[in-house]
Each structure stands twice: as C-alpha cells, then as structure tokens.
Amino acid sequence: MLKDITLGQYFPVESPVHHLDARTKLILSFAFIIVLFLAHGFWAYVLCAAGVIGVTLLSHIRFRMLLKSLKPIAFLAVFTALLNMLYTPGQILWEFWIFHITREGLETAVYMVVRIMLLVASTSLLTYTTSPVALTDAIENLFRPLSRIHLPVHEFAMMMTIALRFIPTLIEETEKIMNAQKARGADFESGNLLKRAKALVPVLVPLFVSAFRRADELSVAMECRLYRGGSGRTRLKELKMGKNDGAAYAVTCVFFACVFVLTRMLP
Amino acid sequence: MEQIIQVKDLSFEYRNREDQPDLLALDGVNLEIAQGSFVAVLGHNGSGKSTLAKHINAILLPTQGQVRVAGMDTREEDKLFDIREKAGMVFQNPDNQIVATVVEEDVAFAPENLGLPSQEIRRRVDAALRAVGMENFKRSAPHMLSGGQKQRVAIAGVLAMEPQVLVLDEPTAMLDPGGRAEVMNTIRRLNREKGITVLLITHHMDEAAQADRVVVMEDGHVVGDGPPRKIFAQVDKMHRTGLGVPQTVEVLEELNRKGCSLPIDALTVEECAQRLMAFLED
Numbered sequence: 001m002l003k004d005i006t007l008g009q010y011f012p013v014e015s016p017v018h019h020l021d022a023r024t025k026l027i028l029s030f031a032f033i034i035v036l037f038l039a040h041g042f043w044a045y046v047l048c049a050a051g052v053i054g055v056t057l058l059s060h061i062r063f064r065m066l067l068k069s070l071k072p073i074a075f076l077a078v079f080t081a082l083l084n085m086l087y088t089p090g091q092i093l094w095e096f097w098i099f100h101i102t103r104e105g106l107e108t109a110v111y112m113v114v115r116i117m118l119l120v121a122s123t124s125l126l127t128y129t130t131s132p133v134a135l136t137d138a139i140e141n142l143f144r145p146l147s148r149i150h151l152p153v154h155e156f157a158m159m160m161t162i163a164l165r166f167i168p169t170l171i172e173e174t175e176k177i178m179n180a181q182k183a184r185g186a187d188f189e190s191g192n193l194l195k196r197a198k199a200l201v202p203v204l205v206p207l208f209v210s211a212f213r214r215a216d217e218l219s220v221a222m223e224c225r226l227y228r229g230g231s232g233r234t235r236l237k238e239l240k241m242g243k244n245d246g247a248a249y250a251v252t253c254v255f256f257a258c259v260f261v262l263t264r265m266l267p
Numbered sequence: 268m269e270q271i272i273q274v275k276d277l278s279f280e281y282r283n284r285e286d287q288p289d290l291l292a293l294d295g296v297n298l299e300i301a302q303g304s305f306v307a308v309l310g311h312n313g314s315g316k317s318t319l320a321k322h323i324n325a326i327l328l329p330t331q332g333q334v335r336v337a338g339m340d341t342r343e344e345d346k347l348f349d350i351r352e353k354a355g356m357v358f359q360n361p362d363n364q365i366v367a368t369v370v371e372e373d374v375a376f377a378p379e380n381l382g383l384p385s386q387e388i389r390r391r392v393d394a395a396l397r398a399v400g401m402e403n404f405k406r407s408a409p410h411m412l413s414g415g416q417k418q419r420v421a422i423a424g425v426l427a428m429e430p431q432v433l434v435l436d437e438p439t440a441m442l443d444p445g446g447r448a449e450v451m452n453t454i455r456r457l458n459r460e461k462g463i464t465v466l467l468i469t470h471h472m473d474e475a476a477q478a479d480r481v482v483v484m485e486d487g488h489v490v491g492d493g494p495p496r497k498i499f500a501q502v503d504k505m506h507r508t509g510l511g512v513p514q515t516v517e518v519l520e521e522l523n524r525k526g527c528s529l530p531i532d533a534l535t536v537e538e539c540a541q542r543l544m545a546f547l548e549d
Contacts, residue, residue, distance in 0.1 A: 010408070225428070233379050
C-alpha cells in the first residue's frame with residue numbers, strides 16, 4: 001500500500017526530454033506554473049493541457065503514470081471544486097435551501113480543477129524525466145550565488161539526494177515493522193483517529209531508531225568513499241546546456257506567448 | 268612480496284561508554300598482508316575482527332601500536348584520504364552504503380569526491396560495474412535490486428576509487444545463499460583477475476575456506492594464522508574457539524574417530540568425496 005507513492009520517482013528511458021539539462025527543465029516547469037495561474041479562459045487552458053500532453057508524448061512517459069500521480073490530489077481537487085461552486089456569486093442556475101450553484105461558480109470550479117491537475121502533472125513530468133541527482137545538482141547550481149552569503153547550498157542538495165534515496169528503504173522498513181506488530185496483535189485499522197494515531201507510536205519509535213543507525217552507518221561509508229563536502233567535487237554528468245536546451249526555451253516562449261494571446265483574445 | 272598492510276602491536280580500547288567498563292577489543296595484534304593476497308579474518312562476535320578492519324581504513328585509530336597501509340601510518344591526519352583511496356571498505360548492510368538513487372550515479376560518488384574530470388569518472392564507473400558484472404543495471408534504482416546485486420553495486424562503488432586493497436566487513440551477513448555465492452564469486456574474481464588484495468572479515472567457515480590464508484581471532488588476539496587447509500585441520504583447537512570447522516572436515520574427522528584414517532584437509536564437497544573414494548578403494 002505504501003509503495004504506491006509515485007511522487008518524486010524517476011523513470012529512466014531515452015527521450016529528448018530526458019536529455020535536456022535539468023536546469024532547463026526546472027526553470028521551464030517553474031515558468032509553466034506561473035503561466036498556469038495567469039492563463040484564463042477555455043482556449044488558454046486547452047492549450048496548456050495540450051502542452052502537457054505534448055511533453056508527455058515526447059518524453060515516452062505513459063499516461064497511466066501521469067494519471068497515477070494525480071490520484072493523491074483527487075480529494076483536494078474535488079474539495080476546491082465544491083467550495084468554488086457553492087460560494088461564487090453570480091447567475092443562479094440551481095438552488096436548494098442555503099446552497100445555490102451559479103454559472104460563474106461552475107466555471108471557476110472547472111478551471112480550478114484543470115489548473116490543479118495540470119500543475120501536478122507538470123511537476124510530476126519534471127521528476128519522472130529527471131534523475132533526483134540531476135535535479136538536486138540543478139538546484140545546487142541555480143542557488144549557488146546564495147553560498148556567497150554562507151548558505152550551505154551544497155549540504156542542502158546532498159541532504160535532498162539522501163532523503164530521496166532513503167524514501168523507499170524507509171517505506172519498506174515501516175511495512176516490516178507494522179507487519180511484525182500486526183503479527184503480535186497490534187491493530188492499526190480500527191478505532192477513531194486518536195486511537196489509530198496512538199497505535200502508530202510503537203511503529204515510529206523503532207523506525208526512528210533504525211533511521212538514526214542507518215544515518216550513522218551511511219556517514220561512515222560516505223567518509224570511506226572520500227566525501228569531504230562540496231568543494232573540489234566534480235560530477236559524472238556535468239550540467240551542460242546544448243542546442244536542444246535552446247530549442248526548448250524557444251518553443252516554450254512561443255507557447256507561453258500563445259497562451260497569453262488566447263487569454264487576452266478569447267477570455 | 269611487498270607487504271601492503273603492516274599491523275604492529277596493535278591494541279585498541281573502546282572508551283567513554285558510560286554504562287560499560289572500558290573494553291580492550293584488540294590486544295597486541297601483529298599482522299602483515301602481502302600485496303595481491305586473499306586473506307580471511309575469521310572470528311565470532313566480539314572477537315575484534317571488525318575492529319581490526321576499521322583500523323585499516325583509519326575509521327578507528329590505534330590506542331597503542333601502529334597500522335601502516337602502503338607505507339602510510341594511519342595516524343597521520345593529512346594522509347587520511349590517501350589511505351582510504353588505497354584501502355576501500357565495504358560494509359555489512361548494502362542499503363546503508365548506497366548514496367544515490369541510480370546505480371551509476373552511486374558508483375560515481377567516490378571518483379566525484381576525488382575531483383576527477385567527467386570522462387575519467389565515466390571510464391571508472393563503467394570499468395567498476397563491469398568488474399562486478401552489473402553493467403546491465405547501471406540505470407536501475409538500487410532499491411529495485413536484490414541483496415546480492417546491491418552488495419555488488421556497493422563493491423563497485425569502492426572499486427571506482429581504484430584501490431589496491433579491498434576490506435570487506437562481513438559483506439554477506441545480510442544476504443540469502445544465492446546472494447552470498449554471487450558476492451563471494453565477485454570477490455574471488457577481483458582478487459585473481461585484477462590482483463586486488465582482499466581482506467575478508469567473516470564468521471562463515473566456507474567463505475574463509477576460499478581464501479589463500481586464514482587469520483583466526485579470539486578475544487582481541489590472533490590465535491591462528493595459515494593456509495585454510497592447515498587451520499581447519501586443527502579441529503579441536505577450532506572447536507575451542509567456538510568457530511568449528513567446515514562440514515567436509517567435520518565428516519572426515521568423525522569417521523577418523525570411529526577408526527578410519529582419512530586425511531582431513533578437504534575444503535570442498537568435491538575434495539571430501541575424493542578422499543572417501545580413495546579410502547574405500549584401498
């Protein structure tokens with residue numbers, strides 16, 4: 001059950017999107033999020049959706065994977081939709097007791113859901129097509145100016161890499177501990193919220209103890225492999241902007257321009 | 268032959284533990300290891316074998332005595348990284364040594380720390396993965412691999428430093444029999460084909476039997492040192508250290524006690540069968 005978490009998972013296949021510089025993908029994804037919030041109107045959203053679908057096709061990521069990434073936010077999307085539907089004033093379509101659904105409310109609800117879905121889909125595409133190491137490299141690289149004011153940028157990037165690396169390991173460990181406790185009669189499924197939270201305490205304690213032990217062993221192993229901080233460290237895959245990156249920037253700029261035009265002309 | 272590791276009168280004491288008295292984990296250990304050899308250090312829990320391994324990599328420093336790796340004293344602080352580059356260390360749990368989320372990026376970790384240019388890193392990563400037979404998994408995620416495969420990736424991660432000595436601290440302790448065989452085959456091949464000096468810490472008889480030389484440890488002392496055939500022929504002594512002998516030796520020894528006269532230096536099932544055949548034919 002816990003293994004279904006797909007957030008932050010990388011699918012290593014060969015595609016033009018995978019080969020782009022991680023910085024390019026990071027910047028363009030961020031820009032896309034901003035554009036999503038500036039876009040308005042039916043056709044602008046259709047274009048944004050088409051953009052996401054296009055990139056998905058280019059990156060050889062299966063749509064099923066993209067849909068899977070949307071599952072965890074289904075509740076959030078429905079909740080936002082309901083609120084927007086019920087509380088937006090305007091031309092009333094349907095009324096019952098204190099509830100009234102308006103035309104404008106319905107419209108905003110649909111737009112909000114589409115917006116949230118595209119937002120999550122685009123960030124999922126980023127992590128699906130970029131290895132976590134490349135991604136943290138990109139973040140480290142983009143934030144490097146901050147190390148001038150003594151922010152530990154490299155250390156943060158290293159911490160992120162290690163955290164990502166240990167997510168599956170710790171998930172596996174949690175399942176093992178829970179199974180061991182279930183075998184001895186622990187009950188995680190019944191009772192109210194408070195009771196269930198209490199049942200988790202005996203799971204968290206051994207999990208933390210083991211995480212600390214792992215951290216200790218990992219730090220020794222890293223020192224044995226000559227780790228001594230970020231200075232003087234080189235990379236297997238140096239970040240390099242190529243012709244493809246230029247093309248990606250150009251295409252995306254044109255795409256953004258189209259979204260703006262559509263927002264203005266056909267609201 | 269050149270002695271790549273020299274341990275002289277090494278003593279080590281675990282100190283500053285509030286609830287326990289100081290513990291003398293190593294007591295006057297002398298050991299020399301020749302370049303290119305395959306040495307197994309055998310001992311059960313608490314014999315000091317892991318403590319010894321940690322000295323070769325300067326994770327622990329001697330309380331008394333001296334440890335030299337390729338002529339460098341482990342107490343010289345400015346030689347620390349040179350020593351660790353010469354003598355790579357593989358630990359018990361492969362999960363706790365793998366840093367990155369993609370196999371090749373993990374293997375690249377050490378050469379990246381060395382500050383090598385990226386083509387050189389690429390060459391070393393590919394060579395290290397080939398040496399452990401994991402070249403087809405270079406884009407895989409470590410958590411999708413089996414235990415034996417993960418441990419081979421961990422070994423590759425150390426090989427990428429191009430060390431002369433490989434110190435392995437119970438590398439098969441967490442693996443199933445299949446994984447153990449995979450890792451042992453890899454270690455033996457690295458020793459024979461690449462000439463890497465191997466120091467294998469273990470409590471498995473059958474693993475120690477594959478080495479050129481077995482060092483037996485008990486209570487922080489070296490109590491036996493020699494080729495596996497000689498060590499395991501001392502059945503009574505091995506039983507006294509609580510270790511026992513390989514099952515093949517055990518069988519022949521039992522038969523001898525019942526009145527047969529068999530040579531007991533059989534380390535593989537094949538050899539054991541041959542000894543029995545020869546005896547029956549007489």
